Amino acid sequence: MKLQDRVAVVTGAASGMGKSIAELYAKEGAKVIVADLNLEGAEQVAAGIVSNGGVAKALKVNVALVEDINNMIDTAVNEYGTLDILVNNAGIMDGFEPVGDINDERWDLIFDINTKSVMRSTRKALPIFLEKGKGVIVNTASTGGVSGAHAGATYTASKHAVVGLTKNTAFMYANKGIRCNAIAPGATATNISASMKNINEFGMSRTQLTQAVIPRVGSPEEIAQVALFLASDDSSFVNGAVLAADAGWTSAF
Numbered sequence: 001m002k003l004q005d006r007v008a009v010v011t012g013a014a015s016g017m018g019k020s021i022a023e024l025y026a027k028e029g030a031k032v033i034v035a036d037l038n039l040e041g042a043e044q045v046a047a048g049i050v051s052n053g054g055v056a057k058a059l060k061v062n063v064a065l066v067e068d069i070n071n072m073i074d075t076a077v078n079e080y081g082t083l084d085i086l087v088n089n090a091g092i093m094d095g096f097e098p099v100g101d102i103n104d105e106r107w108d109l110i111f112d113i114n115t116k117s118v119m120r121s122t123r124k125a126l127p128i129f130l131e132k133g134k135g136v137i138v139n140t141a142s143t144g145g146v147s148g149a150h151a152g153a154t155y156t157a158s159k160h161a162v163v164g165l166t167k168n169t170a171f172m173y174a175n176k177g178i179r180c181n182a183i184a185p186g187a188t189a190t191n192i193s194a195s196m197k198n199i200n201e202f203g204m205s206r207t208q209l210t211q212a213v214i215p216r217v218g219s220p221e222e223i224a225q226v227a228l229f230l231a232s233d234d235s236s237f238v239n240g241a242v243l244a245a246d247a248g249w250t251s252a253f
Contacts, residue, residue: 036059
């Protein structure tokens with residue numbers, strides 16, 4: 001098994017890509033902290049993992065709160081003795097608002113969840129990784145993090161920031177045995193649309209121009225396979241990469 005006896009934290013793991021990542025990591029031998037604001041959903045995922053012979057613990061985590069993030073990492077260490085893999089997957093969408101229609105409060109919330117949480121989780125995990133001399137970080141970015149036309153201005157900016165943070169972290173700690181990569185999923189069948197509020201008609205009409213050429217919608221399980229590759233030794237020479245998983249969508253631009 002590719003992740004035998006490794007300890008992983010996966011945020012946003014009650015559903016969608018995070019759920020599939022947590023389940024696949026456990027299947028490959030990892031002990032998993034299933035972190036999500038939706039504790040009931042996280043508990044269901046953890047219970048499913050355990051019933052299939054894996055090891056997992058559900059934890060209620062609001063990634064917008066630094067105290068929850070710190071407790072999340074501490075719980076992994078207290079439960080399983082260490083941390084080997086951090087998957088920063090939790091995220092929410094905007095309502096496709098262009099910059100002229102952005103609400104400050106919504107901007108701050110999206111950045112707290114999509115971007116600041118990645119920084120805070122990484123910051124908390126780094127002392128553990130540095131002491132061990134190794135560690136893996138997998139960030140869920142988006143094709144919206146490399147393109148300007150796949151979402152609204154806020155989500156797009158937040159995911160561009162995740163891409164920049166991924167690359168900077170990879171370079172800064174490249175000589176410390178720490179790898180940091182990102183996945184840029186294209187259209188994927190998850191429930192992230194539930195976080196969208198008050199859809200901006202103008203912004204949506206503009207993004208539909210690019211959405212019209214999406215080759216196909218991916219499954220969370222397909223994204224999980226990419227996350228497994230990036231977490232495992234199969235990608236030992238991959239660092240600072242932003243790996244598009246979008247069926248070729250962004251290759252057209």
